[in-house]
Amino acid sequence: MSDFQLRRTMLYVPGNMPSMLQNIPIFESDGVMIDLEDAVPLSEKDAARILVRNFLQNYREHNKEILVRINALDTKWGEDDLRTVLPALPDGIRLPKADTPEIVETLDTMLTEFEEELGLPIGRFKILPSIESAEGVINCIKTARSSKRLIGLAFGAEDYTASLEIERTKRGEELFAARTRVVWACKAAGIQAIDTIFADAGDMDGLRRETELIKTLGFSGKSLVNPRQIDVVHEVFAPKQADVDYALEVIEAIQKARQMGTGVISLGGKMIDAPVVKRAVRTLKTAQAHGLIDIQLDEEVIYGQE
Amino acid sequence: MEIVKSAQSGTMQSSDLMIFLEPAEDLLIDIESTVKQQFEHLIRAQVEKVLELHQVSSGHIRINDRGALDYAIVARLEAGLKRACADHS
Numbered sequence: 441m442s443d444f445q446l447r448r449t450m451l452y453v454p455g456n457m458p459s460m461l462q463n464i465p466i467f468e469s470d471g472v473m474i475d476l477e478d479a480v481p482l483s484e485k486d487a488a489r490i491l492v493r494n495f496l497q498n499y500r501e502h503n504k505e506i507l508v509r510i511n512a513l514d515t516k517w518g519e520d521d522l523r524t525v526l527p528a529l530p531d532g533i534r535l536p537k538a539d540t541p542e543i544v545e546t547l548d549t550m551l552t553e554f555e556e557e558l559g560l561p562i563g564r565f566k567i568l569p570s571i572e573s574a575e576g577v578i579n580c581i582k583t584a585r586s587s588k589r590l591i592g593l594a595f596g597a598e599d600y601t602a603s604l605e606i607e608r609t610k611r612g613e614e615l616f617a618a619r620t621r622v623v624w625a626c627k628a629a630g631i632q633a634i635d636t637i638f639a640d641a642g643d644m645d646g647l648r649r650e651t652e653l654i655k656t657l658g659f660s661g662k663s664l665v666n667p668r669q670i671d672v673v674h675e676v677f678a679p680k681q682a683d684v685d686y687a688l689e690v691i692e693a694i695q696k697a698r699q700m701g702t703g704v705i706s707l708g709g710k711m712i713d714a715p716v717v718k719r720a721v722r723t724l725k726t727a728q729a730h731g732l733i734d735i736q737l738d739e740e741v742i743y744g745q746e
Numbered sequence: 747m748e749i750v751k752s753a754q755s756g757t758m759q760s761s762d763l764m765i766f767l768e769p770a771e772d773l774l775i776d777i778e779s780t781v782k783q784q785f786e787h788l789i790r791a792q793v794e795k796v797l798e799l800h801q802v803s804s805g806h807i808r809i810n811d812r813g814a815l816d817y818a819i820v821a822r823l824e825a826g827l828k829r830a831c832a833d834h835s
Contacts, residue, residue: 458818459761487755487825494821 445505446470446729447592447632448661448677449670450568452509454479456488461495464504469670470661471505473534473568476521477512485517489524496528507568509534513546526554532566532591537599539575541586548587563589568634572596573603577618584629592632594663595622598639610646612653623658632660641666651676679727687720687727691737749805753830756814756822763811765822767830770806773797779811792816796823802831 449469453460455476464472474495480488492508499506508530510521514537522533533551538544544567551565567589571580577600584593597615601608608614619635626633635654638647651662651673662673689707694717697705704713727733749769756764763779775793777786789811796819797803807823814822 456757457759457762458814459759462761462815486828487822490825490828491818491821494817494824498815498817 444725444729445591446661447505447634449664449673450505450507450594450634450661451664451667451670452479452637455492455508456480456484458491458495461491463667464495464499464506465501467504467667467670468674469504469664469667471507471531473507473509473663474530475509476517476525477509477536485511486520489517489521493525493528496525496530505532506530507532507534507566509536512537513543513550519550522550522554526551526565527558530565532568532589534594535567535569536596537573537576538569538571538583538593539573540579541582544569544583544586544590548589551589565589566591568592568594570594570596570599571618571622572599574600575603576600577621580622580625581628584625584631590629590631592634592660593622593626594634595619595636595659596663597636600636610640610643610650612650619654619657619659627658633658635659635662637663637665638669639665641668644669644672647672648676677726678730679723679732681732683723684727684732687723688733690716690720691724747800747802747827747831749802749827749830751830753826755826755829756818758810758812760812761814762818763809763814763822765826766806766808766810767826768806768808769830770804773802773804774806776806776808777811778809780813781811785811788816789819792819793823796820796827800824800827800831802827805830 447470450471450473451467451469453464453472453474455474474492476488508525510533511517535544535547547567552562555562555564567587568591569583571577571593580593597608600618601614606614623633638650640646647669655676664670690712693705693707693712704711721737724737749767752768754764754766756762758764775790777789779786779789
């Protein structure tokens, strides 16, 4: 099971804009991804990475997860991006164009070398690979297991639809199979699935619909392009009080069942057994992460005593 | 480092600054800023510190500041120096 860090909202911040970088401490997203790739013009790649390094070195409160999206490793900028920003200790790297597991493995090796050079524990820097092409989607099941540093896979629909030579629609039927495969890959590997951006920052209803869809599919969160999108996504991901109440009832019921020597019991006419309990525990952990409840859940609740 | 060619760095966005560097015999620092009255001396001190660190002792450096914080001033100047200098160290 992956760590229980919330990653509902991973906000892109352009790497060459001081006015946006300086707002990172006050954005209420779960994490930010400082972008050295698409948001930075080719002529400013050298300057943006210096700006990002200096910003991070001065951002001492570090009150959210900080990833840096570097340029792809097959460009002439990727390695210099790492060399410049890693000493400023971001939490991890968002890796574009992770079309094959080998690309992630290459980054893993490079990060290990930088960690040795900087005297950091091996594994300090995490990786969030972008699955954003037909090839990337085909290979994502192996990519999800390609490194211990992975916190998840991030689906990138803009590049993906470009690689398929199709239009991206707001309804997203064209993304269904790819999204499902990315979620399978992540769940099987025990990491988080992060959905693509919703580009129309003015369309909150569309964003809400898409977020509800991807939550249903099994994603843990989305990449965002605009801070105004944060609240909507958090609202969709917040556990509903009714769900929390029901989960608490499930836990109570299963504990009662175990006292009676069984692993299955009926609650309001519905069967409660291990998978139901597992989902209830997940709801409660999420509620806890949202600060909605304050209870201790131990392994015994989930699996019972031997 | 020595400024051997003209270069610039930064942008005209708010909280940023633009820096123009040119070779010159002496060291000359011109500062224009939206907050010149209050902060010119601090910007100048920051610029001088970075120049000293990189052992740059001559050049004409023009700054058009839009309210940049220290980290951005340092970053833009470092990027400008990389573009304008030949490294003799």
